[in-house]
Amino acid sequence: MKVAELLIKCLEHEGVEYMFGVPGEENIDLMDALLDSSIEFIVTRHETGAAFMAGTYGRLTGKPAACLATLGPGATNMVTGVANANMDLSPVIAITGQASLARQHKISHQYYDLVAMYKPVTKWNAQIKTGETVPEVVRKAVRIATKAKKGATHIDLPEDLAGMEVKAEPLPVVDEQLPVAADAAIQSAVERINNARHPLILAGNGVTRQEAADSLRTFVEKTDIPVVHSFMGKGAVSWEDEHSLLTAGLGGKDYITCGFDKADLILAVGFDIAEYPPQNWNPEGQCPILHIDSTEAETDANYPATVQVVGDIKENLAKLNAAVSPTERNNDWVSHVRTNALNELDSFKEDDGFPIKPQKIIADLRTVLDDDAIVLSDVGAHKMWMSRMFHTTKPNTCLISNGLASMGIAVPGAVAAKMIYPDRAVVAVCGDGAFQMTSAEMEVAVRFNLPIVILLWRDDGYGLIEWHQLKHFNRYSHIKFGNPDFIQLAKSYGFEAMEVPSSEELKPMLKKAVTMNKPVLIDCQVDYDENMKLTEQMEDINC
Incomplete structure (x- = not known):
């Protein structure tokens, strides 16, 4: 051949x-x-x-x-x-x-x-x-x-x-198993956990990669340790679980980061430091880290991995769970953090402002979608809001890229997701900047009859960069651009297209879109004045 x-x-x-x-x-x-x-x-x-x-x-x-x-x-x-x-x-x-x-x-x-x-x-x-x-x-x-x-x-x-001729055959496929941690490492980790007064779990992307969510949830129930998720660790523990401190990752203070201030031991489970720099949540490197992952910890001054449990995350969590002491902790502060964070989202469910506030868009989207739906967030200001407020019950139901974090990932990603899971709703949440970087892949969705939904947050500029510019300089520079008629653009590719005329119409449009069984684009004007309001709110948070 x-x-x-x-x-x-x-x-x-x-x-x-x-x-x-x-x-x-x-x-x-x-x-x-x-x-x-x-x-x-x-x-x-x-x-x-x-x-x-x-x-x-x-x-x-x-x-x-x-x-x-x-x-x-x-x-x-x-x-x-x-x-x-x-x-x-x-x-x-x-x-x-x-x-x-x-x-x-x-x-x-x-x-x-x-x-x-x-x-x-x-x-x-x-x-x-x-x-x-x-x-x-x-x-x-x-x-x-x-x-x-x-x-x-x-x-x-x-x-x-x-094009040359060759005589050869494929090599046998060998299924390689990850090792489990040595008993000495497990025992050292157990001692740390048992002696900690205010331990905190930081669940990262690795929990999902190694299908270890069930093992983590069992461990959490036994140890009564609250869990913070990275952007890419969403769903490791359900947001409905009383142990869930939801998602952290924004720079600066937030309700969720109060947990890091209180912790005397952080169990980093499947966490990759590219997701969320340790200097943001352990600024003095004062809190010891129990590193539970498939590979050894990266060397970082703010990530003092005093104990490392390296190997198969699922198996190592099971070993820890078998050896650790059952514990009941005073987690009133966790309920306080959860209440503040969840009430903030609930308070915008009936907001009728237009353009529509990010919190309202997310509240409506979460209400419309079931727990098995897959949402892919592109990169931009909307990613910060989705990461912070779009809560999940299962892993891999809100996909956020936070390594390289390249703009343009959501539309092609949604195409692939729908190919894999044709019976699940798939929504690409995009800013207008990121959308136009890969919008041509809409044609692939139409060609293969993949009924994805694109929820377009339109602000006619690079909103995340504007947010940073306003925080640092109180003015913005060279971030505005023109947009095409997105309705006509989408229709030209063969999509159904809707423009949201008012806040009240968003939820009905989303409901219609996810049941139409054809590709749909929803053009939604977003009120990014909320960005700086959030910055000011976070500055006033007192843990």
Whole structure:
């Protein structure tokens, strides 16, 4: 078979179901091989969108999808999406076509050293130099992408090599198990937990990645320890649980950060410091950290991991749960924090202001969607509000990118989510800035009849940057832009489209959108005057 055919056969053998990408001259052999493959190739409208789709698939399933680009501009376009998946710890196999081996030693049309380019944004990458090495390269790429902590890998395939004949077969797939922590580490952790007067759990992305939410909830019930979630840890413990301190991650003081001030031990479970810098919640590094994760702790002055329980999070939580003493704690302060945070959202449910306040948009969205719905927040001011106020009962039902945190992820991410879960409502929450970076992927949703809902928060500017500028300088600079007629734009792609005329109409429109069984865009004007009001409110919080 051809080298390209062998590459596809190896990916099939590894269980890869989807490949997202844009074809090019240098990957025509791969494209031809895909015609006879069980892998479904999804033609996207931009390579960044392809990588966002693959990353979302990896985050929701724990399994790698592939994304494909040709050499030169195709490969450079895809870098951002691959970097995003890598920092969000989503397994992705990025594949690039490349110039023939015969012209890589000199300046050549569209040629860049893609192995060097992708090296900083992947866990591992390599160029295939002989056909016989394809099984090894693919096996290694998938193994590294899926082992803790997960992330992106990259395979570069020169065009001349892709068409050559080769005799080889895929390597056996080996299911690698994470180790469990040593008994000494478990005992040390148990002593710390039993002796702590005000322990606090910080639940991160790793709880969801390792499907450890049930184990964490059992541990919480026994130890009576309250739980704060990172943006990417949402749903590890249900927001309805009296132990849940909801979500932290905004800079500055908030109701939720009062818990960190009180803590004498922080149990960081599946937490990645890229999600929420420790200097924001342990500014003097004074509170000891019990690090419970699949890999050892990063070295950080504000993250003093005095005890580390490293390995399979689910199994290690079970071991801790078996050894720790049952405890009842005075958690009145937790109820106080929860009451303040939840009352703040409830107070806006009947707000009739227009443009619509962020709190009202979120309250209506949460009311309309069931607990299994998947909401993907793009990056912008709306992300801060969604992270803080959109509460979840289950993991992976509110997806927020907080590693690289690239704008434009929500629409292509929603496309991938709907492919995986066709029977669940999928909503992309976007600002108008982020939306236009990848809005062309709406065509993919229409082509595959994927009834996603896009809830567009429109303020005609880069709202998050304006928020920061106002906080620092009390004025803003160069953040306003013009917008198209989003209703006509959406309709031109084949979406249903609605513009919200008043606060009272938002909830009925959302209800209609999630039941229409076709792609829908809702254009909603948002009142971002609430941003600075929130800043002032947070400055006045007295723990």
